[in-house]
Amino acid sequence: MRQDEESNVSGDSRESDNRREFLKKLGTALGGVALTGGGAVAPLFGQATPLPSGYKFYRVLTANDEQPYSGGVNPVGTLSAAVMLGAFQAEGKPQKDVIYFHGTTTPKAHTGSPQALFRAQVDYSSGKPQVIAVFIAVAEGDSLSQVAGVPSDQLPLVVGTLGIGSANSKAFYATTIAVNDYGTADNADYSIPLKSAPGVYLLDPVYGTWSNVARLGDPSPDGAQYGGFFGDVLLNEDNTVEMVAATTNPPAVAGLGAAADRSRVPWTTTTHALIHVSPGRHGHSYIVLKTGDRLPGTAAVVQSIGLIDAIHGELFVAQVNARRLDVVNALPTTAVVRGRLQPGGSAGPSDLALLTGSPGLFANGVPAHRDTLVGETFFGPRIGFDGLAAIVTHDSVSVPSGGSLDLQRLSTWGRRGRELIFRAGDLTANNATAVGDPVVSPTTGLAYVIRVLEDGTTELVVFNQAQEEKVILRSGDEVEGLATTEILHGYHPAQVDPAGRVAFAAEFLKDPKNPHAEGSVISCLVVGIPV
Numbered sequence: 001m002r003q004d005e006e007s008n009v010s011g012d013s014r015e016s017d018n019r020r021e022f023l024k025k026l027g028t029a030l031g032g033v034a035l036t037g038g039g040a041v042a043p044l045f046g047q048a049t050p051l052p053s054g055y056k057f058y059r060v061l062t063a064n065d066e067q068p069y070s071g072g073v074n075p076v077g078t079l080s081a082a083v084m085l086g087a088f089q090a091e092g093k094p095q096k097d098v099i100y101f102h103g104t105t106t107p108k109a110h111t112g113s114p115q116a117l118f119r120a121q122v123d124y125s126s127g128k129p130q131v132i133a134v135f136i137a138v139a140e141g142d143s144l145s146q147v148a149g150v151p152s153d154q155l156p157l158v159v160g161t162l163g164i165g166s167a168n169s170k171a172f173y174a175t176t177i178a179v180n181d182y183g184t185a186d187n188a189d190y191s192i193p194l195k196s197a198p199g200v201y202l203l204d205p206v207y208g209t210w211s212n213v214a215r216l217g218d219p220s221p222d223g224a225q226y227g228g229f230f231g232d233v234l235l236n237e238d239n240t241v242e243m244v245a246a247t248t249n250p251p252a253v254a255g256l257g258a259a260a261d262r263s264r265v266p267w268t269t270t271t272h273a274l275i276h277v278s279p280g281r282h283g284h285s286y287i288v289l290k291t292g293d294r295l296p297g298t299a300a301v302v303q304s305i306g307l308i309d310a311i312h313g314e315l316f317v318a319q320v321n322a323r324r325l326d327v328v329n330a331l332p333t334t335a336v337v338r339g340r341l342q343p344g345g346s347a348g349p350s351d352l353a354l355l356t357g358s359p360g361l362f363a364n365g366v367p368a369h370r371d372t373l374v375g376e377t378f379f380g381p382r383i384g385f386d387g388l389a390a391i392v393t394h395d396s397v398s399v400p401s402g403g404s405l406d407l408q409r410l411s412t413w414g415r416r417g418r419e420l421i422f423r424a425g426d427l428t429a430n431n432a433t434a435v436g437d438p439v440v441s442p443t444t445g446l447a448y449v450i451r452v453l454e455d456g457t458t459e460l461v462v463f464n465q466a467q468e469e470k471v472i473l474r475s476g477d478e479v480e481g482l483a484t485t486e487i488l489h490g491y492h493p494a495q496v497d498p499a500g501r502v503a504f505a506a507e508f509l510k511d512p513k514n515p516h517a518e519g520s521v522i523s524c525l526v527v528g529i530p531v
Contacts, residue, residue, distance in 0.1 A: 048466030049445035075109030149212030297368030307380030333358030384440025
């Protein structure tokens, strides 16, 4: 059970904790929106992927249960909602499946019980998944004494704040690492010491070593240098990284021929960008999307970039803030774009598609393309197999004598064009009051989403672009003898693997007759396997 909240299990408390609390938890786990190997069969062209017959769910790890594992006692004190599926391949050894997840440690495992990233080794060979070992990959407060690409006089690197990050099927992991202390009174300008520079770093699971992807002050692909802001991160299979970052371009020094590569104005300029980074190969890194790029079909340009997702190093979707140039003092509004991971031109990516946009982005509120959906986007967009994108849009509507409603639409964009999957928050929503962030399979046309019902309960749904759906788990369903009270799925894009297995955190009730007793609610890591 998380320390900062209590699980409400009675009917009355669930009703009051349904939609508002669900959205608050989702926003927190995603880092907010303030701009965080199998044999699946692909569908034939133009056909929807058939739904699985069902899923079998297993509780593979329980927080704070002191269960012995290979290498020691369970170090997990609490579980967060950020869960990532992957694999582990060491030379000369068979592949091992792993699950990365965030939480806090037990006091015995780490002094102070800090926030940490854990790696669980999972064995699927018996049909029933079983956690063999659990490791603390890194925890806030740790000192990283060896970081490739960081000068020795700037080490150790002390982990202050650990981002959610991203893992690939080789169990490599990339994340942002920052510090809590951004300057002291000893520094007249409160500047950041080089030793504490924030950045993006890559973890090698075989050797347990870290390497620098990009740090404050490093050269960036646009000829400038990285600033102190690093946003969303996605790790590709070849260990290249897609990331959101700020770059700064210092003013030119008078009389130097290199001025052409610097700012054309006598002050520092800043760019917000989606950047493809190839660690150790600076010449192969490039800007994909940046501040000032035009949104197709509008008079608006990108102002900042928020949450992103990408598939197979080929296609991406990005949540952006954009501002119209033909309206004086126009306020920035939200949009989602999809494009190819390739160097953008001077006017931005040539094949950029506008999937969603706020009403204020369009003249008369009408988009130029019929596949562009009008609506605000607060959750991160998701993309999967064959470029299938899934996005939740929000439309705030005021109803006379009825207050304000937040109408949500879950839609997909794929070979079949744009499809409305289902609604939430209005009278035609089949009693659904909210939906979570979807997760799209990397190898099939299936996607998964949490749906919140009027009574505060939740259900995990698998669907395809043909608007076929199947509820595979509900609040109250038993998993290995315990009733589910809360399902925390959709907080990370890597919560389904190529074999169709899903992984997420959930809470369970040990004693239905005494739900408010201390220790009655437990937090577990859950794996679902298609049957």
